[in-house]
Amino acid sequence: MTAGTAAASTHQARFDAAMAADERIEPRDWMPDDYRASLVRQMAQHAHSEIIGMQPEANWITRAPSLRRKAILMAKVQDEAGHGLYLYSATETLGVGRDELLDKLHSGRQKYSSIFNYPTLTWADVGAIGWLVDGAAITNQVPLCRCSYGPYARAMVRICKEESFHQRQGYELLLALSQGTPAQHEMAQDAVDRWWWPSLMMFGPPDDASAHSAQSMAWKIKRHSNDELRQRFVDICVPQAEALGLTLPDPDLRWNEERGHHDFGAIDWDEFWQVLKGNGPCNEQRITQRRKAHEDGAWVREAAAAHAAKRASGRPGAPHESTASDGSGRESDEAQVEATA
Ligand SMILES: [Fe+2]
Ligand SMILES: [Fe+2]
Numbered sequence: 001m002t003a004g005t006a007a008a009s010t011h012q013a014r015f016d017a018a019m020a021a022d023e024r025i026e027p028r029d030w031m032p033d034d035y036r037a038s039l040v041r042q043m044a045q046h047a048h049s050e051i052i053g054m055q056p057e058a059n060w061i062t063r064a065p066s067l068r069r070k071a072i073l074m075a076k077v078q079d080e081a082g083h084g085l086y087l088y089s090a091t092e093t094l095g096v097g098r099d100e101l102l103d104k105l106h107s108g109r110q111k112y113s114s115i116f117n118y119p120t121l122t123w124a125d126v127g128a129i130g131w132l133v134d135g136a137a138i139t140n141q142v143p144l145c146r147c148s149y150g151p152y153a154r155a156m157v158r159i160c161k162e163e164s165f166h167q168r169q170g171y172e173l174l175l176a177l178s179q180g181t182p183a184q185h186e187m188a189q190d191a192v193d194r195w196w197w198p199s200l201m202m203f204g205p206p207d208d209a210s211a212h213s214a215q216s217m218a219w220k221i222k223r224h225s226n227d228e229l230r231q232r233f234v235d236i237c238v239p240q241a242e243a244l245g246l247t248l249p250d251p252d253l254r255w256n257e258e259r260g261h262h263d264f265g266a267i268d269w270d271e272f273w274q275v276l277k278g279n280g281p282c283n284e285q286r287i288t289q290r291r292k293a294h295e296d297g298a299w300v301r302e303a304a305a306a307h308a309a310k311r312a313s314g315r316p317g318a319p320h321e322s323t324a325s326d327g328s329g330r331e332s333d334e335a336q337v338e339a340t341a
Contacts, residue, residue, distance in 0.1 A: 064123075064126075130171065
């Protein structure tokens with residue numbers, strides 16, 4: 001055995017031991033190339049989904065029916081931008097730059113969740129997205145708080161807290177519509193009818209057709225299988241739909257005493273693969289809009305880079321990094337006064 005292969009096997013043994021002991025892997029730890037690549041793929045796809053997911057709902061900000069609803073929706077859409085930022089930052093700890101990831105998104109080489117390729121046709125869709133889409137996201141993401149890669153797990157803790165608010169605002173919005181006029185009730189039901197099945201698809205293909213699932217579970221990136229999480233989501237939603245006074249569009253949905261779970265109808269996987277391949281109702285619109293937003297934001301990135309360069313040059317009068325621990329910026333102001341005095 002050469003010195004190189006001996007070192008590699010020691011690294012691998014340490015990594016395996018950390019996995020077995022349920023310890024976190026941190027950015028400076030050695031990790032297998034495949035583990036790193038798998039994390040980059042999943043985290044990038046997750047980050048992309050957060051920022052693409054801003055589009056269908058932002059579509060309704062100008063048409064929110066009240067100031068209160070508008071303020072809530074704006075806060076939610078901003079949260080999603082923040083989730084994208086946490087996740088791009090977490091992915092950077094694996095040695096992949098944000099530019100590279102965005103470039104892959106814009107050129108179709110990396111994917112985002114297929115759910116965001118469906119249109120938001122009415123105001124009730126904002127409620128259905130909050131209740132079902134954010135609800136499915138929480139079901140998927142709570143276990144990721146225990147993911148083996150430290151920066152991803154820590155990003156998920158904060159994201160899940162915010163997703164929980166998103167889910168509740170959607171539920172509350174749908175409840176108001178469901179208990180409103182007959183036309184409002186009908187609008188809520190129509191939105192749930194359209195979003196229910198795509199939400200179930202968010203958990204990914206069935207376990208036996210899921211390419212990355214088994215390895216991701218062995219690496220403790222994923223903690224539960226797609227089908228397991230989908231079942232959990234269905235079981236959570238059924239009583240909530242009842243409380244909302246809305247029906248889930250599945251004639252096969254019923255409680256199975258023996259299994260202790262709800263049985264549900266067959267998912268149209270053909271539709272899922274079609275949307276994933278780019279043939280969903282809004283794929284083209286979403287990417288075109290994303291590219292335009294990126295191009296329109298070029299001046300902001302240039303200004304930020306120029307500002308950072310100026311700060312790094314340490315010229316008198318250049319803004320200094322804050323050293324204030326209370327976040328007030330006071331100490332930094334004093335430092336600047338001293339520097340320019
Ligand atoms: Fe999010
Ligand atoms: Fe969300």
